[in-house]
Amino acid sequence: MKKPKILVVIEYIGENGNSTAYYWSQIIKKLNINYHVVLISPENKESLKFSKLYNVDSRLVKVGEHNKNSLISRLLGQIKQTKAFIYEIKKEVNNCQLVFTGTNPIVTMVFLSFFKKIKKFKWLVLVHDIFPNNLVPAGFIKKGSLLYKILNYFSFLLYSSPDRLISIGRDMTLLLEEKIKKGNVVFIPNWASTDKNKPENKNKNEIILNLGWEDYIVFQFFGNMGRLQGLPNLMKAIKSVNNEKARFLFIGSGSEASYIKTIIKEINIECNYEKAFFYGYLDLNKNNMGLNACDVSFVSLAEKMYGLGVPSKAYFSMAVGKPLLYIGDENSELDILLSEYDIGWKCKPGYSDKLALLIDNITDEYICSSMNKNPRKLLIDNFSEDIILGRIEDVVISTI
Known part of the structure; x- marks a missing residue:
């Protein structure tokens, strides 16, 4: 037929x-x-x-x-x-x-x-x-x-x-x-595929081992670094983070990559230790390694992006079991998702001080207790x- x-x-x-x-x-x-x-x-x-x-x-x-x-x-x-x-x-x-x-x-x-x-x-x-x-x-x-x-x-x-x-x-x-x-x-x-994207031990991750960040709480931005990702707000917040146990990793490329590298250099000089690191482009066949090189995954969008996009990186991070820290407009898809399920945290864009405080609190939470969030199970069951x-x-x- x-x-x-x-x-x-x-x-x-x-x-x-x-x-x-x-x-x-x-x-x-x-x-x-x-x-x-x-x-x-x-x-x-x-x-x-x-x-x-x-x-x-x-x-x-x-x-x-x-x-x-x-x-x-x-x-x-x-x-x-x-x-x-x-x-x-x-x-x-x-x-x-x-x-x-x-x-x-x-x-x-x-x-x-x-x-x-x-x-x-x-x-x-x-x-x-x-x-x-x-x-x-x-x-x-x-x-x-x-x-x-x-x-x-x-x-x-x-x-x-x-x-x-x-x-x-x-x-x-x-x-x-x-x-x-x-x-x-x-x-x-x-x-996201749960066959191709699987959880791995962060402390055995090649990127984390090379940085010597096994004992730190690592927040990661992964993927496209474009003008719609709200990166100025994110970088301003990272500058204001006080908890010295927090580290920030940037993997990917895009039009804002040079800006990010410049700000990271300023941040590290100002605090006098390697608070943030720009890894840059990662070969696609190593995506799983990259996604697993953190404790918390940033998903950031610029202001006024309501209804205009849903970052796929959120679902790939969920597939490898990473909780999300979402920076985006209220009532956007990921804002709704994080209200429905306990798989991370959220903050409105443009509030860098509140975001910095939230990062400090998340770092303390990780240090003081084990996380009971299970984003991978949510993804398997629903996405x-x-x-x-x-x-x-x-x-x-x-x-x-």
Whole structure:
């Protein structure tokens, strides 16, 4: 019997890429069991490897490099990429049962919203961020400006075009429903693999041993160091932490990496000991080692990020059994999660003094007693890969 055909159009793919690429890789592997998946994505080492390894019918397009930290360069790069996508989409869309995409690149989503009026195909979108709202905390545009109002009206038309939207946060769901005024949004949270991400003894961790931090309480920032992570607030708080048993480790890369290195140098000179350390980029095959190199995992977002994103690092940290210290807006997805379950602590962004005091108290709590928080069990019971992928497939079935 011929399998229903699903056209998946995405910017990132590959199990050794970023978290978005990883998530899409697992979704495609799941769908490829019962459906004929046709993947349209940029051609690179990871996409070629993934397509070959899992026998995915792929249309990989050649696209040029662009600077993701420059709005103009990123826009031009997305336009070129979308042109390449369009050529392949037009060839495949007539005989497919569903087009499944993300929200990036936004230019591709714009094209599909117009193209859908002509071809009338079924369209499912996995939402990782919301345009133009995501431009506000990034500092590209001011909320309430004329340009924002124009783009916001345009985005109403854009997000109303798909047949279904999958939201990764309850705050994001509310924001989308406010924007499009129709009930086609389904909330399905992020997840993490408990097979690939496993707890390890911190005091046997290579990074911790090299630093000589076995007897300290280590707080770690892991992953993307971008402008939306609220890093100035976090660094200001670390400067004010008084407990000399607290240590701070930064693993990852991004546009704010140079800033972090500069502030860490200032912090260490000021306190006259190695209070913080910048490890930098970690090979992807060592992610489990990196995630386990701490007692507490920082998950930080800038102010005004309500509804605009749910950091995947929270779920990967939960998978290795690390409690979370979340810095983010009230009633955001992780704020709600930490209110529901005893898996960590939280603090509003912009309150560096309160955050510093909280870190001091958490350090004392660790020293005085063993932690009884169990984030890994919570993840296994509620956010495991099998559970969430099953829910995504259910939405695919109902949309077709």
